[in-house]
Amino acid sequence: MDMLAGFLTPTQGTVTIGGEKVLGPGQDRGVVFQQPNLYPWLSVRKNVELGSKFRKIPASVRHDExxxxxxxxxxxxxxxxxPYELSGGMQQRCQIARVLANDPEIILMDEPFGALDALTRERMQVELLQIWRKSKKTVFFITHSVEEAIFLGTRVLVMSARPGRIILDEAINISDENGSPLGAELRSAPEFVRLRDKVSTAIYEAQGVTGVSPAQH
Known part of the structure; x- marks a missing residue:
């Protein structure tokens, strides 16, 4: 993700987005970090406006955005x-709004819900799906949770430990009988369970663990 964001330069090979080589950070990419990095002395609105202000967008336009x-x-x-008057989940939503306000083509999310309690995390996952469906942005999401990956993703990549290699590339498309995307009820869908077990098995096998049923974890 650091290489996609332009924070790190690859020691070998190249990183390209839309056919263009990534040479550093750019406005076409926005990053949502694991911990909210909001400015405590600014209001929620002014935090969201910050990128637009740096780009010298007129005040009335950035206020509306x-x-x-x-x-x-x-x-x-x-x-x-x-920001300090908000809960952890609300701060993350503010951080997402700030990234969206910069109108990037790709949103990079580095375990953004990892520090949240289980209930807030599930609620944020549902909210992120709703935001994604409204904004139509491409989201590159890093997580250590198999269920989170299946719930949020349209494509799941599983990487091995060092050296990191892609060991599974799975398209995700779980919908109801009418073809509509599922919401919170997706977790109980048979296809969700099948994909969860398939991804879990790939992870276990990459770690050299055999004879363990994914359902046991």
Whole structure:
């Protein structure tokens, strides 16, 4: 992810996005970090506006854009609060709104829900799906949770330990009988369970673990 973001240069090979070589950070990519990196002295709205302000977007335009994205992530009523007045999940939503406000082509998310409690994490996963369906952005999401990967992804890549290699590349398409994408009920769908077990098995085999049923973990 650091190489996709342009934070690191590959020692071998190249990284390309849309046919263009990645040479450093760019406006076409936005990063949502594991811990919210909001500025505590700025309001929620001003945090979201920050990128637009640096790009010298007129104040009226960036105000409207901030309100739009804060409404999208459910924080419209908290725009004048400071980040430390928000819960961890709300801070992550603010960070997502700030990235969306910069209108990147790709959003890079580095275990953004890893520090949240289980209930908040599940709620944030559902909210992220809703945001993704509204924004239509490409999201590259890193997680150590197999269920989270299946729940959020349209394509899941499993990597081995050092040296990192892609050992599974699986398309995900779980929908109801009408072809509509499922929401929170997706976790109980038979196809979800099948894919979860397939991904888990690939991870176990890469670690040299055999004879273990994925359902046991």
């Amino acid at each position: 901030a309100k739009r994205y804060l409404k999208m992530v459910g924080l419209e009523q908290f725009m004048d609060r400071k």
